[in-house]
Amino acid sequence: MFKKILFATSATAASDHAARVAFNIARSYQSALNIFHVLGVPSRGYSQVVVDVKTKERVDVDEDYLAWVNEDIKTYYAKYLDERLHYTIDVAVGLPAREILRQAKKLTPDLIVIGGSTGDEDETVYKKSSAGTTLQKVAKASHCPVLVVNRPAASFWGGLSNIVFGTDFSKTSEKAFDFAMKVAKALDCEMHVFHALDISPLHGGRMLSQDEIEQQIREATRKIRALYGARLKELSHYSMDVWEGIPYVEIVKYARDKHADLLIMAHHSRKLPSQDIRMGGNVEQVIVRAGCPVISINK
Amino acid sequence: MPEGKFCNKKPVDTAEGITQLLSDTSGNTYYKEMKELTVDSDLLWKTIQNTCKSRIRTWLEICAHCGMCAESCFLYQVNGRDPKQVPAYKIQSTLGKIIQKKGKVDNAFMRHAMEVAWSQCTCCNRCGMYCPHGIDTGIMFGYLRGLLYQQGFVPWELKIGAGMHRVYNAQMDVTDADFVDTFEWMVEEYEEDYPGLTVPVDKEGADIMYTVNAREVKHYPEDLAEAAVLFHMAGENWTVPSKGWEETSLAMFAGDWAACKIQVESVYAAMERLKPKRMIGTECGHAHRATVIEGPYWAGRKDGLPPVESIHYVEWLAEALNTGKLKIDPSKRIKELVTLQDSCNYIRNQGLKQATRDIMKHIVEPGYFVEMSPNKEHNYCCGGGGGFNGIGLYRKQRNIALIKKRDQILATGAKLVLAPCHNCWDAIRDLEEEYDIGIRWSFLKPVIIKMLDIPDHLKPEE
Structure with a gap:
């Protein structure tokens, strides 16, 4: 049960409740946890520039930047990460729902954990051109169960009973x-x-x-x-x-x-x-x- | 001869070379090195003598400097009607000067010419329609870009883009295996909603061979599924090639003539291998221009045509709707003000205006379609054509260029813009990001899928 978990996160407060649950399950059931973050949406042209969803800045996504974001996620979740937890961190560029599904296709997890919807992210121009939220799209197409934590109250977890x-x-x-x-x-x-x-x-x-x-x-x-x-x-x-x-x-x-x-x-x-x-x-x-x-x- | 590590006259033609170039964030070192790059005047002049044929020489010669082209250029209009933005001036002061000086120009001049060639002209060819002599500055800028590319004076992103075509036969690092795999994955995902949906790969003798934009494979694979759904719904006998599937050409924007030839020949090889009745490309403007209009000449085809009849996606769509292969549920038609972006590359330059208007008639409730002004072959460039969208160095100039389209859209009162071209789609998205005018925009495929009248035998079981 839950050998491999894919935790899709914005690595912001909006995903904090989901994070608590994801790390909790991974720790309780010795799962391999993949922390996955989609940092921004690329253009349909061939610009190398992407707007980072976290910092809202226009950035050139290169190896250095990806490494920096990776490190940033590690710092953000530092309190959960220790040697006993089997985790990996991946960072991608693209439309979040599509990249989460792509990652799921690659990793074939037993469970995808995903945070609830956030207010401000929905206001970016990228969202306006695509119907449905990340959560809806992932839930519709995922081959494995999708666990969602939307409210802080939903995130308490002391194992499953x-x-x-x-x-x-x-x-x-x-x-x-x-x-x-x-x-x-x-x-x-x-x-x-x-x-x-x-x-x-x-x-x-x-x-x-x-x-x-x-x-x-x-x-x-x-x-x-x-x-x-x-x-x-x-x-x-x-x-x-x-x-x-x-x-x-x-x-x-x-x-x-x-x-x-x-x-x-x-x-x-x-x-x-x-x-x-x-x-x-x-x-x-x-x-x-x-x-x-x-x-x-x-x- | 100070050739830089990143900025030099040698095209990038290895995966390592591309990775290395990409690692130079924003091309900072690249542009620094460009300042030291020597101009090989002998080579430049020799190239001009070999390639600058009578048409361009005549155009440069007969230009009467009448200024009729000025108002026709949207960049002239949005840049305070600066005389330096008059098309005739722009080309005479760059290509004209190089020829006049028999190639004896310096580094500073070449860098200036690069700026003019990639940030003051989108090769939209609108000025050519308004010139009493029919002089087409856009075509001449396309030629100038080739000369600049040869000398190493090309924007960083486009050197990368052209390199991608040399290495991957695609504008991005998407391999043939990635393409087939992604297409199959998407079809599998959509199959539940559209029973029987498949992607026939390398089927010989199909009625349609479909080609795409590598961006779709990399970041927007729903586009692939949507194309499959529409072919499926129309009952078409179609296929995609496992090799030669990329229709676009950043090499064309870059002026990398050799890469243009390599790229287009990969698609033609697929046509010859699979012998389809027709080739149809995705909703992309420059891709059609590269593969269908200009490509045959790059490939040295004497008849000026691709190996098989090749049509734009909107032509197929109009045909499918007009003949009833695809049926629209009238109750689901667009019932809000909607406008249409005419792509320069296949509307002005190939005359497909009727096809898109036919589509509008099918999908928009009468009374809700508002034309931009001007429109059809007189429409203005989206503001990001010809490579402009992708060049970080000229982002500021590009954002100013978007003003014309912004104002045209605002004048229609429509909040929805249909943009059947990747470049236009992107420019319109960027203009919303930049100017926040509260619009939505879309390709045709997703809009049409939502309003299809699906025959019973193709519906999913409840």
Whole structure:
């Protein structure tokens, strides 16, 4: 479990929560950690000049500069880095999402850890010309699970013991369940399987009666049992629940209620949301709001 | 003869040489050394006698100094109408002087000529349309660049760029294996959304052989996937060559004539090997000029044509939309004011204005397309053409050059600019960075993919 971790970082405060989690997992599970930073976006012309996302300066990217950035990252994370941690640092130039995926293709990690979205970086001219955030693009195309830490509150981590798996009964959810089982077994965790019944009139087009709601809850519970019940018995502690409400709110509430230290969900939006809808899907909403790290699984 | 370690008359033609040159940050030492570089006047004059043919000699001779070219030059307009920015003056005071003095010019003169050749002319050829004699200063500057390159007076980035073509047959250090690997990777990533998507490599006798810009492979590989998606959706029988896939030519901007020939011959070899019915290049202006328009002459082809019929991407796109191979969902058409950047290299210089207008008709809701003024063959350069975008030494001048395009865009009121050319795309991006006018810009491929009416059998399973 988690033999190789790719930690994609801006090496700024925006990635600090993710950093804490990434270093924590790497240390706890003796993982090889690759700290990966994309320093800037090159032009489509052939200028050697790149605007450094950290310093906001125009720089000539050459060997010296790359070495300097590498050293800078080492200094930034100095408190985490010691001899017991197996880490490497790589620095690249390009569009962050693409370069993270390229690095993942090269390293084939078991897990990608990525910080949440940052406010100011989105205002650069580079972002304006490409829809979707780095996180959305990586989550969509990644072959391995992607762990996201968006809020500081989500970054506390004392090892894994309590997993919430949110399902929408989709095909991708099955894969996410397989992964959740794998983690739970390997690390001896409790697992809580959860489905949120969407009762917002926006979703269904009308208000549901209480009888209908309860009927649907019973159906969903039966479905959870049928789909996951047998395999859950392989674990010593588990539970299954269905709550009604706005799905992402219910999942976040449920995770809090269960003192979850990890949320696992499927990410199966086919298309990237358009530029205007920044964090469109349910998973994205959970990521933004959750009080623990969220792993999204696509393939 | 003080030839520098970095700045000298020898082209770079090894990977080590390129790495070494790149290690000289911003070309600081390179430009310092340039001040000591000796001019080989004998070689210069001999070259002129061998290569400066009657057209250029006549042009220099018959120029009546009437000044009609002045207003036609956007650089003249944005630089306070300085008489030194009049095209006729610019070329007469550089190339004209070198010929007049039979090559006996000094180092300071050559450095000045370099500055004029790369920061006061983008080879947009607009002045040629307004000259009563049809004198095309842009063409003459292209020639002057060749003379300057031979003597080692060339901007640092372009010496590197031309070297890349010599070493990699591409404008960047992207190998043939990198190209195929990246294309396959991208297709694999998009295959989920577009079932059956493939990239046929080295398929003989295909209807289309597609060539690209190495930048796409290196930094923007989504472009490759998007090209594959559109060919797939149009049901085309297409292929990419595993060798000879790079359509661009920084060697052309640099004036490295020998590298121009090497580069274009690599593409022609692919055409001859795979025997496609047609070659189509990506959304790039200068690449088309280099490979399709000028290339045949560099390669010494007597008919002045590439080995197979070669068309620009916008021609294919217009054809696919006009014939219904690609269908647009009318409800997804652009419904905001949008303008179009006409690339000098294939609009003014090859006359493809109708193709892009046809595309606009398909993808923009009637009433929302606003032309720039002037437009089509009269449009101004983006401000970064001919190599200007990439040269650090002339960044300041380049940023001033962007003012014309900025004002043209602002006058349209559009917040979205379609720019089917890498150079234009980049200049427009830079002008947003520099002047912050609140616009968005895009190539055609991503815009069209979003509004396709996909046939049922090509849709992914839900």
